[in-house]
């Protein structure tokens with residue numbers, strides 16, 4: 456899909472994912488995100504299952520380790536045939552380059568397309584205060600996210616994970632085809648939970664997000680399909 460709404464499948468097993476997806480008339484139109492909670496329990500079999508359903512897949516494992524370890528891990532991930540993967544930008548440019556190399560090695564080995572590599576800048580749960588007082592970052596949030604995004608671009612990443620609040624700055628400085636994938640998405644009536652840098656789907660669209668990630672407002676809704684339509688309508692405009 457050109458402008459995906461990625462549903463975060465933050466469930467603890469395949470049975471829960473199946474029950475959720477079976478509510479949708481056509482799961483093949485969905486883009487879904489598999490994170491640590493689900494992948495650590497279900498393993499690569501979950502990817503096989505989602506591919507059979509025809510979903511586009513974002514594998515969000517946020518790798519963060521020394522370059523050699525990240526290269527080897529990404530060489531495994533690159534064989535899975537997923538569409539997007541994540542790495543932490545704070546691991547530095549050598550680690551980001553190693554991530555890209557690993558993905559290309561794995562994808563070539565399996566004869567599949569390499570996924571888009573997205574670097575997490577500052578998590579959307581991080582506030583300005585935490586950035587300053589706990590991470591001891593020298594830069595304010597906008598500049599910090601921009602600096603990490605520019606490093607990610609130069610290291611060969613295809614895009615970043617950021618909040619909607621940095622989109623205007625990022626769009627002014629990064630190439631037009633660089634991907635900005637935005638979690639921390641909430642409509643006014645929905646609880647923010649642990650998310651701090653939050654915006655609505657229509658605000659993210661107006662500010663130039665290329666994709667949004669929505670989890671609990673859809674997965675925990677009493678009618679997830681209706682919630683998905685509500686977010687899609689606001690996002691697609």
Ligand SMILES: O=c1ccn([C@@H]2O[C@H](COP(=O)(O)O)[C@@H](O)[C@H]2O)c(=O)[nH]1
Nearest residue numbers: 463490577578579638639668669670671
């Ligand atoms: O900065 C980040 C990076 C990743 N996420 C992930 O997105 C979803 C958001 O779920 P909600 O339930 O809509 O809050 C979740 O899987 C996170 O791991 C993020 O929120 N922020």
